[in-house]
Amino acid sequence: MESNFFKFVMWLNWFIIMLVLFIAFLNLVMGGGEVFDIGAIIESISPNWFASTGIGLCVGLSVLGAAWGIFTVATSILGAGVGAPRITNKMLISVVFCEVVAIYGVIMAIVFSTKLNSGASAEEMDSHAAHFTGHGIFWGGIAVGVCNLLSGVAIGINGSGTAIASAANDTLFVRTLIVQIFSSVIGLFGLIIGLLLANKLPQFGE
């Protein structure tokens, strides 16, 4: 029953893709190729949309990474802490590492949001500078968000291992912590690039 449904959806997907390709081909050979001008479509979208989406993705993906990291590491801390309660205090540092990842996202979202300006006129929003800022915030936000998402996941998995390892053998804590610090640093890379990028971007309407 379920597999039949999936087969149907797959078939439908193929059908739609083929239909689109067919129409595109038909337009192309009949002299209507400029209908598919992707550049024009992107240009017609307001820089405000790009900026807002970028800020949303920046903080959203970062928080997703932090939450992912925390639920991976904290469940292990709780479980390993049953047998070895001594680890629970110092393992909190892993949760802090994960939390920091979300804070990076929030910082960048705040920095990016200073570029927004509701007072900019329609002509100003259509300028080269405004498009530059819009795309800059969009891709900067994605860079920061994805860096932090992956950093959070990495800290979570390493932290889970650290919790279990230090419950078994206390001397392993410091060594495995270094691995976690490196996982945490990959989120920092996103923050640094995001800040450098934000410096280059003029405010809307300037």
Next chain:
Amino acid sequence: MLYHNASHGFIDGVVRGYLNQLLTSANYQNLTQCQSIDDMKLQLGPTYGDFLSSLPPGPTTSALQERITEKFIQNFMYLKANSNGTLRKFLEYITYGYMIDNIALLITGTLHDRDIKELMDRTHPLGKFEAMPVLSIATNVEELYNSVLIETPLAPYFKGSLSHQDLDTLNIEIVKETLYKNYLEDFYQWINSNSETAGTASAEDVSGFLQFEADRRAINITLNSFDTELTKPQRTKLYASIGKLYPDGTTLLSRADDVDGVVLACQGVPAYQAALESAGMGGGPLGGLGNQAGGMGGGIRNLDELLYQREMEISKLAFTQEFSLAIFYAWVKLQEQEVRNVVWIAECISQNQRERINNFISVLE
């Protein structure tokens, strides 16, 4: 893998905590130096303190075993109570094996006119189920199925392998091994096909355990079937189709007439071949069979012990894998072996058999 900890992270940490509490080689070294079971009680204090404190002075080995098993069961029940979803089902699957053992034990006991209450005490607590005391009324396989097993999770394993014969000693063994074969195949199929574990490290590791179990059973069935009424076609039906010996090894096993045939069948898997050879089976019909209690003493270990040793090593290795369900299976096996080890040492001390005391199996440092 990325979502494993969301549902099983806590209980995963707990079971790793249990691993850290298991007795290590140093603990066993101290235990073998003990003069009496009271001394042992003292040595076991850090691990089993609460459970041993109510033991009277000068306890029997069986009393000691009972308390140690009680802790094992309590820990397992804690895991089960805190688990959910796939893990819960997985832990239930682990108990099915013990249920099959219990059924075989009860029916065999009833056939030999043992008291049902005494038999109930000897069953493994992990494999207890409600309808268990009623098992003694069954006189043939059909009755066994219709009156008792149809309400247990084992019922599907019975279907298709049902015969209408009366229950005798040979028949019970066949029923037991058939159930076990169906159980292993079902477990294997489940772990490799359900959406949460298929294709993950869990499936890989658990499959390794199940394959080992299937192979061990195939080898043991063959070795024990020599000079019995069990015919070769009957024997062939008892081999599970999942082990490393399947299909080449099991085909050769089904043709084997003596120990040499078994050695030949195991040639494809170096680990089993090595075990058979160090058990003294490579050269001639020298093998001593039986459980740990029947060990030959001295340097040579029997096949069962060597295979247990191998199982313990796989279990220890399973803990190196993060985000895997196999560690629960591995812990159950390690803990079970620890109970066997402590009982073995206690028996050796109480019966003054010190020269055989080192025949326990310890893999944890």
